[in-house]
Amino acid sequence: MTGPATAVPRPAHRDGNVLRWLAAYTASVTGDVIYFLALSWTATRTVGPSQAGLVVAAGALPRAVFMLVGGVVADRFGPRRVAVASDATRCLVILVSAAVLVSTAPGPWLLVPLALVFGVVDAVFMPAVGAFPPRITTRDQLARLQGMRGLSVRLSNSLGPAAGGIVLAAGGAGGAFAAAGLLFAVSLVLLLTVRTVPVPAPAVPERRTTRQELGAGLRYVRRHRLLAPLAGVIGLSEMCFSGPVALGLVLLADERGWGASGTGWMASAFSIGAGAAALWFTVLPRVARAGRGVVVALLVTATATAALGRAPTLWSAVALTVLIGLAGGTAVTLTGALVQAETDPRYLGRVTSLTTLCTLGLAPALFPVAGFTAQLWGAGVFFAGCGAISLLAAALAVAAPALRRAELQGASV
Incomplete structure (x- = not known):
């Protein structure tokens, strides 16, 4: 359900709706950090350093190629709906991969498709979640919200590698992927509680490719x-x-x-x-x-x-x-x-x-x-x-x- 998020204007750092979005964003970025660390480490141990870069590139390439398409999808269906759907997909893909790794040794047959699928879904999620701020706060609070977002990224980049290293040492690749998947699940739950201001639809909807x-x-x-x-x-x-x-x-x-x-x-x-x-x-x-x-x-x-x-x-x-x-x-x-x-x-x-x-x-x-x-x-x-x-x-x-x-x-x- 969506509704006006700024009926009573308030500073972004005191707005519970904004803070829920920020918490969801922080959980998502931290999950990304742990996922990429686990993917790089697992690929290096499985296929060797020379091919590990190819595995990581398999995820980076579709993210770059489909990023603009992801923006189209976010505008067509609404950023909230797209962010929730893509976050749920990321969560499911990572948790299924973690379950597979519990009983099976990792290999290129798993890591390359995982990187490709995650890269495509991430290309849809990033524009969608990035389009939230104007829909959850006022214009004069956008710089403050960008500052809060910057702090979130710094926090995630500081804590993510340490947390990823701990779960890799304790639970191996399966444990690390599971931790990333759980963070995506937390992000998903929080995003479902964020209220956004709906965008008025055009009087005559245009059908475009x-x-x-x-x-x-x-x-x-x-x-x-x-x-x-x-x-x-x-x-x-x-x-x-x-x-x-x-x-x-x-x-x-x-x-x-x-x-x-x-x-x-x-x-x-x-x-x-x-x-x-x-x-x-x-x-x-x-x-x-x-x-x-x-x-x-x-x-x-x-x-x-x-x-x-x-x-x-x-x-x-x-x-x-x-x-x-x-x-x-x-x-x-x-x-x-x-x-x-x-x-x-x-x-x-x-x-x-x-x-x-x-x-x-x-x-x-x-x-x-x-x-x-x-x-x-x-x-x-x-x-x-x-x-x-x-x-x-x-x-x-x-x-x-x-x-x-x-x-x-x-x-x-």
């Missing part, structure tokens, strides 16, 4: 004065935001002789900075000049990232990495809130799938570039390039008046 609806969504973004540049900014900024953390820090620490502990210090510093940004937006009563905030955050990210490649000591690198996490987290929170605030609810699933694809699809493009660049010219050149990408994102934001002047307190100017 999936391809036509996808094309309509892409045209909507392309013609929108704010969403078009915002999608470009998100894609460019995520390339810089994810690349240095995923691989660049390892290359820099190895080049400077800081060792694995140096990598750990910088990675932790980045998480602290990003977590601080999420916490700040969670407690901040209101966000003024969101568009200008995006520009400033991207400029700081660009400067700090370029400087990181020239850091003379480990501790100066740690300080700069905190700043990158803080500025990058700010940009992610504000751009996410603006997407949620500005998108017509009828297109929100498709727009969410597009921005998610930008986040997941463009960042890995820097991974092979990072290795070659560090080998030929050093890690400093790689970080300078990342800074240039972030600077380009800032320039795009400045060049778009609708984005530069965007507000979250009311209609953007």
Whole structure:
């Protein structure tokens, strides 16, 4: 049953309906972390390291390929209905796999189909669950909700690997998959209790194919004065935001002789900075000049990232990495809130799938570039390039008046 979730406006962090969605999202993300850890570990032990990557890629590829289709499905049937159905499917698939692993040794015959099915279902679930915020809170609370969501992701990424390691050691692959399945079940139960504001149906329903609806969504973004540049900014900024953390820090620490502990210090510093940004937006009563905030955050990210490649000591690198996490987290929170605030609810699933694809699809493009660049010219050149990408994102934001002047307190100017 759905109904108005915001009849009595209240801060998102005090709204039980919002907190139930957040708890469902946290359980889901933690389940994802445990699932991917269990899949990688089981594949490595079963088929060896050389083929384990192929098993994991079997899940990542359909998720990327079907992500935009997942957005169409969310808009056609409603994000709540699609999120519940896909969450139930994920839960069932993982629990059945766990039951099979209790009595049978794992092998490619199980792991590859599991990764493929999970990847397809995840491509439907992610746009649907990401389209909830405008339907459960008010426009001026979207930045706060994005901050709460960021804290949720940090919590899941911190606790998930530890919990996954414990259940893997105690119950093996079957126990780990069962734990992930139970978390998806918790997420499902919580989602069933979340109330959403229904979107008015068009007076004359149009019968369109999936391809036509996808094309309509892409045209909507392309013609929108704010969403078009915002999608470009998100894609460019995520390339810089994810690349240095995923691989660049390892290359820099190895080049400077800081060792694995140096990598750990910088990675932790980045998480602290990003977590601080999420916490700040969670407690901040209101966000003024969101568009200008995006520009400033991207400029700081660009400067700090370029400087990181020239850091003379480990501790100066740690300080700069905190700043990158803080500025990058700010940009992610504000751009996410603006997407949620500005998108017509009828297109929100498709727009969410597009921005998610930008986040997941463009960042890995820097991974092979990072290795070659560090080998030929050093890690400093790689970080300078990342800074240039972030600077380009800032320039795009400045060049778009609708984005530069965007507000979250009311209609953007």
